Amino acid sequence: MAVTLTPPNTLGTLATMARMKVALLRHAFRGTRAQTAGTGAALGALLAAGTIYLAFADPELLAAAYAVWLLGWMLGPVFMGGGDETLRPEYFTMLGLPPRRLASGLLVAAFVGVAPLVSLTALLGLPIAGARLGPVNALVAVPAMVLQLAVFVLLSKLAVALVGQALRSRAGAIASGVLNGAILAALGQIWIFFVAFGQTGMPSFVRYLPSGWGLLAVQGEWWALPALALLAVLLLGAWAVLLGRRAGATQRSGRTRRPMTAATANGAIVAKELRTWSRDLVRNHQLTFALSYAVCFAAVPLVVGWNGMLPYAGPIFVVMAAAMAANQYGADGTALWLTLMTPGASDVRGRQLAWLTAQTPVAAVLTVAFTAITGGPWPLVLALLAALLGGAAGLVPLISVYGLVPGTDPHRRAGNPLRTSEDDGGLTGLAYLTLALVALTGLPAALVALRYGWAGVAVGVLTGALCVWGLGLLAERRLRAQGPDLLDLMRTGRRQRPAVASRFDRLSTTQRMVTWWCFGLGAIPLVPQGILAAVFVSNDMLRHSWFLATYMPAGLRYPVAAGFVLLGLAMYGLGLWMIRPRPSQ
Numbered sequence: 197m198a199v200t201l202t203p204p205n206t207l208g209t210l211a212t213m214a215r216m217k218v219a220l221l222r223h224a225f226r227g228t229r230a231q232t233a234g235t236g237a238a239l240g241a242l243l244a245a246g247t248i249y250l251a252f253a254d255p256e257l258l259a260a261a262y263a264v265w266l267l268g269w270m271l272g273p274v275f276m277g278g279g280d281e282t283l284r285p286e287y288f289t290m291l292g293l294p295p296r297r298l299a300s301g302l303l304v305a306a307f308v309g310v311a312p313l314v315s316l317t318a319l320l321g322l323p324i325a326g327a328r329l330g331p332v333n334a335l336v337a338v339p340a341m342v343l344q345l346a347v348f349v350l351l352s353k354l355a356v357a358l359v360g361q362a363l364r365s366r367a368g369a370i371a372s373g374v375l376n377g378a379i380l381a382a383l384g385q386i387w388i389f390f391v392a393f394g395q396t397g398m399p400s401f402v403r404y405l406p407s408g409w410g411l412l413a414v415q416g417e418w419w420a421l422p423a424l425a426l427l428a429v430l431l432l433g434a435w436a437v438l439l440g441r442r443a444g445a446t447q448r449s450g451r452t453r454r455p456m457t458a459a460t461a462n463g464a465i466v467a468k469e470l471r472t473w474s475r476d477l478v479r480n481h482q483l484t485f486a487l488s489y490a491v492c493f494a495a496v497p498l499v500v501g502w503n504g505m506l507p508y509a510g511p512i513f514v515v516m517a518a519a520m521a522a523n524q525y526g527a528d529g530t531a532l533w534l535t536l537m538t539p540g541a542s543d544v545r546g547r548q549l550a551w552l553t554a555q556t557p558v559a560a561v562l563t564v565a566f567t568a569i570t571g572g573p574w575p576l577v578l579a580l581l582a583a584l585l586g587g588a589a590g591l592v593p594l595i596s597v598y599g600l601v602p603g604t605d606p607h608r609r610a611g612n613p614l615r616t617s618e619d620d621g622g623l624t625g626l627a628y629l630t631l632a633l634v635a636l637t638g639l640p641a642a643l644v645a646l647r648y649g650w651a652g653v654a655v656g657v658l659t660g661a662l663c664v665w666g667l668g669l670l671a672e673r674r675l676r677a678q679g680p681d682l683l684d685l686m687r688t689g690r691r692q693r694p695a696v697a698s699r700f701d702r703l704s705t706t707q708r709m710v711t712w713w714c715f716g717l718g719a720i721p722l723v724p725q726g727i728l729a730a731v732f733v734s735n736d737m738l739r740h741s742w743f744l745a746t747y748m749p750a751g752l753r754y755p756v757a758a759g760f761v762l763l764g765l766a767m768y769g770l771g772l773w774m775i776r777p778r779p780s781q
Contacts, residue, residue, distance in 0.1 A: 206297055213283060213301035217308040220282050234709060235716050240314035251321035255328070255415075258321050259408035262344070265318060266407035269352040271379065282309075285439050299436035306349050316345055319410070326414040336421060337414045343424040344410035350431035351406075357438035369477040370484045377488025385496040465546025466553065473554050476606065478527075482520035487558060489516050494566065503570050510563030511580040515634050517555050518588035522630040523623055524596040529605030530686050536679045542672045548589045548664060556585055579641040579652035586660020587637025590667030591630060597674045599626050602686050637663055707774055714771030722764025730757040 247261045283305050288298055306312065319341045326333035359376070362368030382389075402408060406427060412420035458464040473479050490513035494505045524547065525532060535543050563581050567574060601622040640659055645652020675682070729745035732738075733753045738746050745757040 206300065209293065209297055209301045210304045213305040214308055217283055217305040221309065235712060237310050237314060238713070238717075240311070241317065244314055244318035244320075247318040248321050248324065251324040251328075255325045255411075258325060259403045259405075259411050261318075261321075262407040262411065263402050263405055265315060266348060266351065266405070267383070269315070269348045270355045271376075271383075273352055273356050295436040295440040296433065299432055299439055302439075303346070303349065303353075303432065303435075306353065307345070312345060312349065315348055316341065319344055322410050322414050325411065329415065333414050333416065336418075337410075340410035340413045340421060340424065343421070343428055344407075346428045347406055347409075347424060347431065350428060350435060354431055354435050354438070357435060361438060361441065364477070366477060366480055369481040373481040373484030374488040377485040377490075378492045381489045381492035381496065384493060388496050388499055461541065462546040462549065465543045466550045469547055469550030470553060473550070478606075483517065483554070483558075486513055486516040486520055487562075489513075490562065506566040506570050507563065507573065507577045508580070509566050510559040510561075511577065511584050511638065513562055514555065514559050514581070514584040514588055515631055517559075518592055518634045519627040519630045521551065521592050522595055522599075522626040523601050523603060524592055525682065526596065526601045526603040526686065527606075529603055530683060531605070532679065532683050532686065535675075536683060542675055544593050544668050544672045544675060547593055548668050551592060552585060552589050552664075555588075559585065573645075575649045575652050576642060576645040579645040579656035580638045582653065582656035582660045583638040583641035583663075584634060584660075586657075586663045588634045589660075590663035590665075590671075591633050591637070593671040594667045594674075595626065595630055595633070597671050597678070597682065599629070600682055600685060601626060602688075711771050711774045714767040714774070718764050718767035718771065720764070721760040721767070726757050726759075726761035726764055729760065730754065733757060 247258070247265070250258045250261050283302060285298060285302065288301075293301070322341050322344070323334050323337035326335075326337035359372050362372040403412065406424070409420040409424045409427075413424065458467050473483070490509045493512055494507075494509035497503070497505045521527075535541050559581060563577055567577050599622075637659065638656070641652050641656030643652075644655045725744055729743040732743055732746050745753045745760070748756050
C-alpha cells in the first residue's frame with residue numbers, strides 16, 4: 197500500500213520551524229560563541245535603553261532612532277556575511293513547501309534570536325510614547341510594535357536576498373559592491389551632508405520613512421498602521437519570490453578558460469590566485485566594494501567644497517581591500533591540503549605577489565589621478581601608498597594563518613553567496629583587526645613624510661618591503677608548523693585544545709563572562725567617556741554627542757570624567773586579577 201506524505205498546514209509549519217530554531221540556538225550558544233552573543237546582547241541592550249530613553253526625553257528623535265535601527269537591520273547582514281541563516285531554505289527543498297509558506301515559516305523562525313529580542317526591547321518606546329498621549333494610542337502601539345519588527349526583519353531578509361541574487365553574475369556582483377561601498381561611505385561621512393544642506397535637527401522626512409510608521413500610528417496618524425501591515429505583506433511576497441529563485445538557482449558557465457601555465461611553483465600560485473580573483477564572484481564583490489568605498493569616502497567632502505581628502509583614496513582602498521581579504525586561507529576552505537601534500541611547500545609568497553598584482557594598479561591609479569587633481573601632497577600620499585601596500589601584503593597572510601576563521605568551501609556555498617563562513621563575529625573581528633594593523637604600518641612613513649618630505653617615500657618603500665619579507669616569513673613558518681592543524685580546523689570548525697589548559701580555561705563560566713566583559717567593555721569608560729570627555733571639557737566642547745561629562749554642571753565635569761577613567765582601569769584590573777596565577781596552579 198502506497199503511503200503519501202503531505203506537508204503540514206501553515207500553522208504547523210510555522211510552529212515547527214520556530215521549535216527548530218530554538219533547538220538549534222540552544223545547542224549553538226556555547227563556549228566562545230555564547231560569550232560573543234552575550235557581549236553583543238549587552239551592547240544591544242544599552243542601545244535599546246538609549247532608544248527607550250528618547251521616548252521620555254524627546255519623542256521627535258524617536259523616529260530618527262528607529263531609522264538607525266532599520267539601517268542596521270538592512271546593512272548589517274550585508275556587510276557581515278549574510279545575517280542569521282540558522283535555518284536555510286535549502287534545508288526544506290525536498291518538502292515541496294509553497295514559497296509563501298516557506299517564507300512565512302522562515303519569518304517566524306527569524307523572530308527567535310537575540311537580535312529580534314533586542315530590537316523588540318527598543319520598540320518599547322512606542323507604547324511609552326503612546327501612553328503619554330492616551331490609552332487608545334497605547335493600545336495601537338502593541339500591533340505597531342509587532343508590525344514594525346516584522347518590517348525590520350523582512351527588509352533585512354530582502355536586502356540579503358537581493359544582494360545574493362546580484363552575486364550570481366559578475367555584473368551583479370560588481371554593481372552590488374559599488375552600491376554597498378557607496379552607502380557605507382556616505383553613512384561614515386553623513387555629518388558632511390548635514391553641514392552642506394544646513395540641517396541642524398532631524399530632517400522632517402525621517403518621520404515618514406517606513407521605520408517611523410509605527411510611531412506615526414501611535415501619534416494618531418491612523419493610516420500608518422494599515423500601511424505598515426500592507427508593507428509587511430508585500431515584503432513577505434517579494435521575499436518568497438526570491439526564495440524560490442534561490443532554491444532553484446545554479447551557477448553555470450559555458451565559457452572555456454585558457455589553461456594556466458607557469459614555470460615555477462610561485463608562478464603557479466600567482467596564476468591560480470589571479471584566476472580566482474577573476475572568477476570568484478565574492479572576490480569581485482569585495483574588490484569593487486573596497487574601490488567604491490575609497491572613492492566615495494574621499495569624494496564626499498567635495499559637497500562642502502573641500503578636496504583635501506581626494507589624494508587619500510588610494511591608501512583608503514588598500515586598507516579596505518586588506519580587510520576584505522583578512523580571512524584569505526579560510527575563504528579557500530579545505531583546498532589547503534593541496535599545498536600540504538607537497539613536502540616543504542608554502543604558497544605564502546605566491547599569495548603575496550598575487551595580492552599585490554591585483555591591488556597595486558588600482559591603488560596607484562587612484563592615488564596618482566586624485567593627487568594630480570589637488571596638486572599634492574605628493575610625498576605623504578606616495579609614502580603612505582608604498583608602506584600600506586607592503587604592510588597589507590605582509591599582514592593578510594599572517595593574520596589569516598594565526599586568526600583563521602573556518603570558511604565554507606567555495607563549491608559548497610549555499611544559495612546565499614555572502615555566507616562564506618558560519619562565524620560572522622569572527623570574520624568581523626578579523627576585518628577590524630586588519631584595518632587597524634594595516635593602518636599602523638603606514639604611520640612611520642607618514643610621520644617622516646610630514647617632517648622631511650620626500651624622505652618619507654624611501655621610508656615607506658623600506659617599511660613596506662620589510663613587512664612583505666618579515667611578516668611573510670612568519671606566516672610561512674606558521675603554515676609549515678601548524679598546517680595540518682589549520683586544515684583540521686577548516687574541515688571540522690573546531691580548534692584543538694592545548695594539552696595544558698590556560699588560566700582562562702580554568703575559570704568557571706561566570707568568571708569567564710566577567711573577564712570577557714571587563715576586557716571587552718573596559719575601553720568604553722576609560723577612553724571615550726573618560727579621557728576624550730576630559731579633553732572636550734578642557735576645550736569647552738559642551739553637550740557633545742554621547743560624552744556624559746560634557747553634559748554635567750561645571751563643578752562635576754572633571755570628576756565625572758575622572759570617575760569613568762577609574763572605572764575603566766578598575767575593569768581592566770579586575771580582568772587581570774581574575775586570570776592571575778594562583779599558587780595551586
